[in-house]
Amino acid sequence: MELSERKKKVLRCVVELYISTAEPVGSKAVAQMPDMKYSSATIRNEMAEQTTMGYLEQPHTSAGRVPSAAGYRLYVDELMAEYRLSNDEASSINTAIEEKMQRVDKMLEKVARLVSQATQLPAISATSRQGGATVKRYDLILAGENSVILVVMLSTEQVVNKLIKLPLNITDTDLKLLSAVLNAAMTGLHAEEFTAELLQKVMTSAGNAGVLVPVILDFVTETLRHQAGTDMAIAGQSRLLGLPEYRDVDKAQKVLSSMDEEALSNLPAVMQGENGTKVLVGPENVAQELRDTSVVMTKFDIGDGMHGVIGVVGPTRMDYAKVTARLSYFAESLSKLFNKPENSQLPESTENQ
Amino acid sequence: MELSERKKKVLRCVVELYISTAEPVGSKAVAQMPDMKYSSATIRNEMAEQTTMGYLEQPHTSAGRVPSAAGYRLYVDELMAEYRLSNDEASSINTAIEEKMQRVDKMLEKVARLVSQATQLPAISATSRQGGATVKRYDLILAGENSVILVVMLSTEQVVNKLIKLPLNITDTDLKLLSAVLNAAMTGLHAEEFTAELLQKVMTSAGNAGVLVPVILDFVTETLRHQAGTDMAIAGQSRLLGLPEYRDVDKAQKVLSSMDEEALSNLPAVMQGENGTKVLVGPENVAQELRDTSVVMTKFDIGDGMHGVIGVVGPTRMDYAKVTARLSYFAESLSKLFNKPENSQLPESTENQ
DNA sequence: TGTTAGCACTCCTTACCTTTGAGTGCTAAG
DNA sequence: CTTAGCACTCAAAGGTAAGGAGTGCTAACA
Numbered sequence: 001m002e003l004s005e006r007k008k009k010v011l012r013c014v015v016e017l018y019i020s021t022a023e024p025v026g027s028k029a030v031a032q033m034p035d036m037k038y039s040s041a042t043i044r045n046e047m048a049e050q051t052t053m054g055y056l057e058q059p060h061t062s063a064g065r066v067p068s069a070a071g072y073r074l075y076v077d078e079l080m081a082e083y084r085l086s087n088d089e090a091s092s093i094n095t096a097i098e099e100k101m102q103r104v105d106k107m108l109e110k111v112a113r114l115v116s117q118a119t120q121l122p123a124i125s126a127t128s129r130q131g132g133a134t135v136k137r138y139d140l141i142l143a144g145e146n147s148v149i150l151v152v153m154l155s156t157e158q159v160v161n162k163l164i165k166l167p168l169n170i171t172d173t174d175l176k177l178l179s180a181v182l183n184a185a186m187t188g189l190h191a192e193e194f195t196a197e198l199l200q201k202v203m204t205s206a207g208n209a210g211v212l213v214p215v216i217l218d219f220v221t222e223t224l225r226h227q228a229g230t231d232m233a234i235a236g237q238s239r240l241l242g243l244p245e246y247r248d249v250d251k252a253q254k255v256l257s258s259m260d261e262e263a264l265s266n267l268p269a270v271m272q273g274e275n276g277t278k279v280l281v282g283p284e285n286v287a288q289e290l291r292d293t294s295v296v297m298t299k300f301d302i303g304d305g306m307h308g309v310i311g312v313v314g315p316t317r318m319d320y321a322k323v324t325a326r327l328s329y330f331a332e333s334l335s336k337l338f339n340k341p342e343n344s345q346l347p348e349s350t351e352n353q
Numbered sequence: 354m355e356l357s358e359r360k361k362k363v364l365r366c367v368v369e370l371y372i373s374t375a376e377p378v379g380s381k382a383v384a385q386m387p388d389m390k391y392s393s394a395t396i397r398n399e400m401a402e403q404t405t406m407g408y409l410e411q412p413h414t415s416a417g418r419v420p421s422a423a424g425y426r427l428y429v430d431e432l433m434a435e436y437r438l439s440n441d442e443a444s445s446i447n448t449a450i451e452e453k454m455q456r457v458d459k460m461l462e463k464v465a466r467l468v469s470q471a472t473q474l475p476a477i478s479a480t481s482r483q484g485g486a487t488v489k490r491y492d493l494i495l496a497g498e499n500s501v502i503l504v505v506m507l508s509t510e511q512v513v514n515k516l517i518k519l520p521l522n523i524t525d526t527d528l529k530l531l532s533a534v535l536n537a538a539m540t541g542l543h544a545e546e547f548t549a550e551l552l553q554k555v556m557t558s559a560g561n562a563g564v565l566v567p568v569i570l571d572f573v574t575e576t577l578r579h580q581a582g583t584d585m586a587i588a589g590q591s592r593l594l595g596l597p598e599y600r601d602v603d604k605a606q607k608v609l610s611s612m613d614e615e616a617l618s619n620l621p622a623v624m625q626g627e628n629g630t631k632v633l634v635g636p637e638n639v640a641q642e643l644r645d646t647s648v649v650m651t652k653f654d655i656g657d658g659m660h661g662v663i664g665v666v667g668p669t670r671m672d673y674a675k676v677t678a679r680l681s682y683f684a685e686s687l688s689k690l691f692n693k694p695e696n697s698q699l700p701e702s703t704e705n706q
Numbered sequence: 707t708g709t710t711a712g713c714a715c716t717c718c719t720t721a722c723c724t725t726t727g728a729g730t731g732c733t734a735a736g
Numbered sequence: 737c738t739t740a741g742c743a744c745t746c747a748a749a750g751g752t753a754a755g756g757a758g759t760g761c762t763a764a765c766a
Contacts, residue, residue, distance in 0.1 A: 024758090026757065026759085027758075027759080028758075038709075039709070039710050039711080041710050041711070041712090042709055042710070044758085044760075045709090045760090047759095048760075059718095060716085060717065061716055061717065061718095061758090061759070061760095062715085062716045062718070062756095062757070062758050062759060063717085063718075063757080063758065063759085064757080064758065137496065139494050139496075139502070141492050141494075141504060143490065143506055143512075147510075149492070149504060149506065149512050151494060151502060151504055153502065158516075159502055159514050159515075159516050161504065161512050161513075161514050162512075163506075163510060163511075163512050235613070236613065237590050237591070237609065237613070238590070238606055238609035238610040238612075238613050239610075241602050241603075241605055241606035241609065242606060246602070247602050249594050249599070249600050249602060249605070250594075252594055252602070253591050253594035256590065256594065257592075259591075260588070260589065260590070260591055377728095377729090379728070379729055379730085380729075380730080381728085381729080391738080392738070392739050392740080393729095393739090394738075394739050394740070394741095395737085395738060395739070397729085397731075398731090398738090400730095401731075411730090412747090413745085413746060413747065414729085414744090414745055414746065414747095415727095415728070415729050415744085415745045415747075416728080416729065416730085416746080416747075417728080417729065
């Protein structure tokens with residue numbers, strides 16, 4: 001069933017007025033909108049009808065209307081005007097990403113912080129991967145008398161290292177052998193393939209430096225397992241408190257602590273398969289605590305089957321157009337960044353001086 | 354000037370009652386405390402006197418008394434009974450630390466989370482170092498056709514790495530030369546000593562692989578600066594909202610956002626030199642936003658001139674005895690953990706891409 | 707038939723007033 | 737020096753009234 005043009009227009013006005021004022025919207029206010037050609041009485045009828053249809057709600061008889069979850073849904077799906085980022089916004093996002101992404105190990109944290117800044121809402125960023133990573137190569141560097149640096153390159157092009165202290169002296173030749181053995185026997189394997197038998201086999205053939213094998217294996221499996229899991233960061237939680245709907249401390253606390261906990265760590269799972277930007281309006285959230293909170297999230301590509309998710313949490317009354325636009329742009333820029341490694345840091349900025 | 358025994362006893366009662374009830378304390382309530390041998394009238398006089406002395410405050414004429422900052426100070430310094438952790442508490446902290454500290458790069462985050470759990474307050478954990486780190490050695494590993502792994506070992510024995518993609522082919526010999534040049538010219542330097550002239554000099558003498566120098570230099574300075582600076586994590590912010598003093602959303606927001614921002618990143622600086630556990634009561638905090646919030650923090654040792662700080666943020670009315678006891682125990686346990694090197698569970702490792 | 711002006715009605719919000727009671731300071735007696 | 741007694745203070749709680757934004761409905765109008 002399609003709604004009439006007028007219905008759509010009115011609903012859209014109500015949603016947008018409510019988004020910007022956070023107060024129930026009266027027929028008069030709608031009538032006063034620039035290109036609204038109807039009187040408040042007509043709009044009153046319209047709104048009454050839409051209330052029975054379930055798109056609007058009335059807090060009490062003599063109050064204005066507030067969009068229902070269904071109303072928001074319709075708005076997001078059909079009525080929302082595409083928000084086009086200004087060049088300023090776009091380039092400020094780009095330069096922010098560019099500046100902050102120096103250290104990848106803090107990546108998630110920084111992304112979350114940036115997204116939160118851009119949207120003025122609490123933000124979450126997370127990574128997850130479909131399959132498991134494997135090891136691509138091992139290198140061993142003798143560093144001083146009795147320590148060796150293990151450098152491991154993963155199939156994801158990520159490089160991790162570990163400093164290992166040696167109880168006894170091991171020569172460079174020993175390390176060369178060990179390294180050769182490792183690269184021959186222990187590459188291309190998933191976390192669960194590092195078995196005790198493999199350990200035995202590698203240890204015996206690694207000769208003198210074989211004592212290092214258990215430590216190395218421990219480290220590698222731990223790393224791979226960690227890779228497979230989900231890592232996440234949260235930023236800007238305090239922004240929630242600035243919003244009128246969270247003047248109610250209990251409400252705010254529920255939302256914030258469900259962010260703190262794992263309640264939202266299924267965020268990447270929700271995005272499984274999906275592409276583009278996903279909006280969960282209020283009750284569409286599974287978690288009970290988020291019943292009157294909306295979540296907007298989007299995926300970005302890290303390459304090699306790995307992807308990340310960024311999302312924000314806010315009141316159902318949030319500026320979906322702006323938020324989705326900014327989030328998508330972020331995701332796009334991040335994807336570019338990660339998939340263009342030669343270009344050391346810069347995602348192609350649309351139109352930057 | 355020493356206070357009389359009776360004065361101390363009364364003050365202590367007031368503080369402890371207020372800590373547990375969050376309501377202004379009346380003379381009657383104090384008189385009813387188990388070992389209080391005076392009538393409410395006597396205590397009334399006592400409290401009136403302590404009010405003029407500045408240890409107590411009266412929200413309004415007909416209300417009970419609330420400890421002032423000076424009152425808390427006195428309590429913390431002299432009156433507070435040492436809280437002894439039960440075996441249960443101690444061992445649960447220990448097992449928590451042991452279980453969670455698998456990966457060092459997430460260490461801060463996990464410590465913060467644990468501390469927050471143990472104290473039921475928002476917690477911060479941070480690391481900082483006294484001097485600045487320097488680079489001890491560079492290694493370059495050719496990894497595939499057109500990428501090279503830079504491995505940098507710092508004076509702190511920390512190892513960091515970065516994968517660099519090459520636009521043109523560079524031979525192993527080129528890298529050997531570059532590596533030699535780097536190790537000769539760019540070790541032992543602090544972040545601020547990496548000047549433009551140095552860059553020029555190294556670039557010219559590095560021959561073919563000289564193009565890599567700017568990237569390397571960028572990475573290294575950023576890393577050193579990062580080392581010198583403070584790294585920190587926050588957890589459990591939402592717990593603040595459960596406390597009656599932060600029912601006022603504006604107040605809560607001020608505190609939370611000053612945690613989010615750098616306002617508290619001077620936390621390690623505050624601990625500079627100091628040892629043991631430090632309590633900052635309300636206005637003793639420099640930051641304006643924290644005027645009616647207390648901070649308790651303590652240092653722990655990571656070894657190699659590096660130390661960490663853990664702290665919690667809460668209302669001036671907080672259970673100082675419990676909180677300081679738990680915090681100290683945490684710090685102690687962490688110090689032990691970090692200074693037991695054969696316990697190989699804690700590699701100093703850094704991930705990079 | 708769709709649109710609009712008018713109007714009575716609803717009911718939340720705000721302000722103001724009163725009551726209540728916990729807690730005080732002071733005084734006088736023990 | 738301590739304590740009982742008492743008048744006083746003032747925030748908190750509750751109740752009432754005025755104000756006003758917004759509605760639904762009806763009737764007139766294009």
